[in-house]
Every structure is written in structure tokens, then in C-alpha cells.
Amino acid sequence: MSGSNKTDFTNPSVFILQGIPGLEAAHVWIAIPFCAMYAIALLGNITILLVVKKEPSLHVPMYYFLCVLAITDLVLSTFILPKMMAIFWFNSTVIDFNACLTQLYVFHSFSVMESGIFVAMALDRYVAICHPLRHSAILTNPMVSKVCLAVVLRGGVLILPYPFLLRQWSYCRTNIIPQPYCAHMAVVKLACGDTSVSSYYGLFVLFCVMGLDVIFIVVSYTQILRAIFSLPTKDARLKTFGTCISHFCSILVFYIPGLFFSLSYRFHQTVPQHFYVLITNVYYLMPPMLNPIIYGVRTKEIRNRLLHLFIHKGP
Template identity: 70%
Template sequence: MSESNTTDFTNPSTFILLGIPGLEMAHVWISIPFCTMYVIAVLGNFTIPFIVKMEKSLHRPMYYFLCMLAVTDLVLSTSTLPKMLSIFWFNSREISFSACLTQMYFIHCFLVTESGIFMAMAFDRYVAICDPLRHSVILTNSIVVKIGMGVLLRGSILVLPYILVARQWPYCRTNIIPHSYCEHMAVVKLACAEIHVSNYYSLSVVFCVFGLDPFFIAVSYTQILRAIFSLPTKDARLKTFGTCISHLCAILAFYIPCLFSALTYRYGKNMAPRFHIIIASIYLLIPTMLNPIIYGVRTKQIQDRLLRLFTHKGT
């Protein structure tokens, strides 16, 4: 092992990201679906805010939250994929210590933020269906902005201790990270220090965010379903429930990969490390790619605006 990997250091100048260990020869092939998903995610998540801005009929809380979701997805995908692709294509594995911690912060901060946005969108659906006459009073533009700032602030505050603690630890084992990006636990394991406090804190954040947020979403949808089933006709029930389908699909696309990745990391001890890394990489990409597709396919107003846009350009 080279001297740079064995020398004691408290703040290494660089870390070395291995990409997907064991699959180095296949990195170029693996990059093809990853690059495709990234391009779709970027195009889709740029298109959603553009359409909402252009179409005045979409200037409503539901679509403002959708724009927040699109921006969050852009940050999530862009904080990981460019560096990942540089590893796959150019074997550019070095990442500075500060850049690694910055990447870690953005990944985990915006994962928490995205979960908060889904919770806010569930609240919007609850008010729109269960108390429609007061929807415009409860969810004013200023309230939507405050909710957006609140979920971002929550993510920023909850994740900040990850970085502050990781920056203070000594790293005397190695500066090689067997991962495709600076995932929190992958970096933590390199520290020559007692990391139980960090582990407990990260678990508490996971419980508070990915336990409580889905719980509140489930409570909202329980009330929504009760209101839907109380409607007098089947057509009314289907039409009202149809307004929630895209949101439910996006929630499933976000939480299921996160849950699967967490379970395989905690309990899939016999699984090869490369599968853990592939799953951890994909779960950051799949929701960011699927969200604009789901809302584009399921939301008639967005479809109509896109059709008008392309039709106008074609004439």
C-alpha cells in the first residue's frame, strides 16, 4: 500500500473514491444507464419549473411544491453523478477532503429536504380534498414559501452535525473510500475514533425523518381516503383520487429505494459490497429521474402546456 494510504493524518488532503469495487472493468458499461438516468433527470427537472413558470394556471401550491421537488432532485443528482461519471469514464478517483464533506452534506441535506417536501405535498392534498373551501386561505403563497424554507432549514440543521463531527476526526487508517460517492457511513468508517455517537445520531435522524415523515403522510392520506369514500358517486371518488395518484407514485419511488438500501446495508451482511454500492447509487437516481416523468404523465395541465409548447415551435 502506498505511503499516502498509511501515513497518519487528521485532515487528509484527498480521498480516493473507488467507484464500484470489483466491477472496475465494467465501469464504462455501468456508466451508460447511469448517464442516461442523469440526463433524463436533468431535462425533466428543468422542464417542470419552466412549465410552471410559463403557465399561469399552474401558479398554485401543488405546483410550487413540485418546483421545489424538481430543484431538490437536480441538486441531489448533480451532487453525485458528475463525479461518479468521471470515475467511470476517466478513472478520476481523487476528491479533496473539503469537496468530499461538501458532497456528503448536499446528499444527506437534500434527501431530508425531499422527504419534507413530500410531507408538505401530502398536507396540500389533505387541505385541497378535506377542506377545499379554505385551501386558498390556509396555503397562501407566503405560507408555501415558509414551508419550503422550513423543510430546507430542517435538512440543513439535521445534517450539519455529520459534517462538523467528521471534520474533527483523525483519519489514520486509509484515505480510500470503497464507494462511488462520499456517503456518510463510508467516510465515517475511515476515522480512527469512537464513532458510536455518530452512528446513534445518524440512526436518530433516519428515524425522525424517514420514520415520522411517512407516518404523517400516512395520516394525511388516511383522512383523504375517508373523505374520498364519503363522496356520493363513483366517478367523483375516482376523479378526486386521481389527483393524488402522481403524488403517491412519487412517494413510493422515493421511500421504497431508500428503505431497500437501508435494509440491505444493515442486514445484507452476506451481500457483496458492490451490490450495496450499486443500490446506494441507484436510489439517489431513480426518484430524481422518475418524479418529472410521473408528474408529466399524470398531470394533464403539464401535458397540455408541453403539447402547446412543441406545437407552437413546430408551426
């Protein structure tokens, strides 16, 4: 077996996912909170989808975008967690080369899609607060569909070079990935020769896609805050800002840790590897788990509908 892990090969048939290096003895216990987070993510996001579907008053752009965000979170967590649980509980560390490329493609493309959805939600809040009388005329259902399609196509097309480039490299060092899922830079670091094209393209996606998304969101919220502070009363300001707070919290959860972890993986980090891998895995599960909680608690319409479903006693 060791010979298959560290031999001279140019087209590996499998990769070995190591889990959390250095904490193998604790994998069974580490899996329990991860499994709980996944269960909460599934329950929360499916609940959001069902509530929006059943409540006609929620059939507006803000909640359509929220549904796309919930679907994105479901796909992201589902493509990572089941295999992670198999590693932690059953020591199923082998993953087919093509399956690994598929996993990393879905993982990164849906991460880009999630970033795009946050931009779309920022656009919705900007139009609703800064141009309230034109909101229904600008963000019509056909326009919302086009925005969602653009978000999906952008994520799918921009990440498409990742697996194609990875297929071109020779893997002559090892096929062991020191984490429980396949990610772009984790596979690139296993390749021999000059892999700068993959690394530079990854940085391009990071800065020119998510970086531009952050800039657009910051500009949007700058205009939103200016509009809010121009309102005549404190109650009006608080009420209007309350419509943005859920989106703002989700943005902070998604972007700030994500940017730090993505950059630290490319450059030297002083933290122990097992701590870094553990924390990054927690981070990637946080948005799918927290987004439905944030929106369920902070959004009055969803909260009221949930309360109605649980306490309503039919005839």
C-alpha cells in the same frame, strides 16, 4: 501512492473514491446508463420548472411544491453524477477532504429537504380534498413560502453536525471509500476510535426526521382516503384519487428503497458489495429521473401544457 492510501494519518487531505469495487473493468459501460439517467433528470426537471413558470394556471401551491422538488432533484443528482462520471470514464478517483464533506452534506441535507417537500405536498393534498373550501385561505402564497423555507432550514440545520463531527475523528486505517460518492456512513466507517455519536445521530435523523415524515404522510393519506371513499359516485372517487396518484408514486419511489438501503448499510448485509453499491447508486438517481416523468404523465395540467408547447403552431 499506496502509502498515501493506507498510512497513519489523522487529517487526510484527500479521499479515494473507488467507484464500484469489483466492477472496475466495466466502469466505462456502467457509466452510459447513469449518464442517460442524469440527462433525463436534467431535461425532465428543467422542463417542469419552465412549464410551471410559463403557465399562470399552474401558479398554485401544488405546483410550487413540485418546483421545489424539481430543484432539489437537480441539486442532488448534480452533486453526485459529474464526479461519478469522472471516476468511471477518466479514473479521477481523488476527492479533496473538504470537497468530500461538502458533497455528503449537500447530498444528505437535500435528501432531508426532499422528504420535507413530500410532507408539504401531502399537506396540500389533504387540505385540497378534506377541506376544499378552505384550501386557498389556508395555503396562501406567504404560507407556501414559509413551508418551503422551513423545509430548507430543517434539512440544512439537521445535517450540519455531519461534517463537523467527521472533522473530529482520526482516520488511521485508510482513506479509500468503496463507492463513487461521499456519504455519511461511508466516511464514518473509515474513522478510528469511538464514532458512535456520528452513527447514533445518523440514526436519529433517519428515524426521527424521515420516520416522522412517513408517519405524517400515512396519517394524511388515511384521512384523504376516508374522504375519497365517502364521495357519492365512483367517478368522483376516481377523479379525486387521480389528483393524488402522482404524489403517491413518488413517495413509494423515494421512501421504501431509501429506508432499506440506509439500514442495510449500517448493519450486516449478505449481498455482494459491488451489487449493493451498484443498486444504491441506481436508486439515488431514480427519483430525480422518475419524478418529472410521473408528474408529466399523470398530471393533466402539465401534460396538456407540454402538448400545447410541442404541437402549437404559432401565428
